[in-house]
Amino acid sequence: MKTTLTVNGQLRHLDADPRTTLLDALRNHLNLTGSKKGCDHGQCGACTVIVNGRRINSCLSLACMHDSDEVVTIEGIGTPEHLSALQQAFVSHDGFQCGFCTPGQICSATAMLDEVEAGWPSHVSADVTAKQDLTVEEISERMSGNLCRCSAYPNIVDAIMDVAGSAKR
Numbered sequence: 001m002k003t004t005l006t007v008n009g010q011l012r013h014l015d016a017d018p019r020t021t022l023l024d025a026l027r028n029h030l031n032l033t034g035s036k037k038g039c040d041h042g043q044c045g046a047c048t049v050i051v052n053g054r055r056i057n058s059c060l061s062l063a064c065m066h067d068s069d070e071v072v073t074i075e076g077i078g079t080p081e082h083l084s085a086l087q088q089a090f091v092s093h094d095g096f097q098c099g100f101c102t103p104g105q106i107c108s109a110t111a112m113l114d115e116v117e118a119g120w121p122s123h124v125s126a127d128v129t130a131k132q133d134l135t136v137e138e139i140s141e142r143m144s145g146n147l148c149r150c151s152a153y154p155n156i157v158d159a160i161m162d163v164a165g166s167a168k169r
Helices: 020-030 085-092 103-118 136-142 154-165
Strands: 002-007 010-015 049-050 054-057 070-072
Touching: 002 020, 020 049, 049 103, 054 103, 085 103, 085 154, 103 136, 103 154, 136 154
Parallel strands: 002 070
Antiparallel strands: 002 010, 049 054, 049 070
16 A cells, blocks of 8 residues: 655655554664564554654554654654754663663653643643643653563653753753
């Protein structure tokens, strides 16, 4: 099925089986291997990408469903030469160990910080109408869809808090 996506700011054309997931399209058809296939069931978050400004599990979504959508993968957030503030914070706070979940964690955290900035409450928000403070509890709840087998959670939270405090990504 012919599908056109804007991936990391670049117009990309796919001709893939309509059953191809967005994750498989990114990895196998567009050679963007930063997003990882962890559980392939939407439970681990390793495949998290940002579509039209919202984070999704790309393993649960068909590529053809995203015709004309804007997709941002880890490759579009920063480069080794020019890390985003969040990527730099992950390095500075040792927010990764094996690194397998890190692309999904960073994509999710990037979108999560935008959600907070837009005033979206979470399940643990005390007042859904107030500006949300990014406490450890808030970050933990908002990032709960992203698992880390190495248990680097405290460092991931520290990295996110560091960037949230500087308010620039």
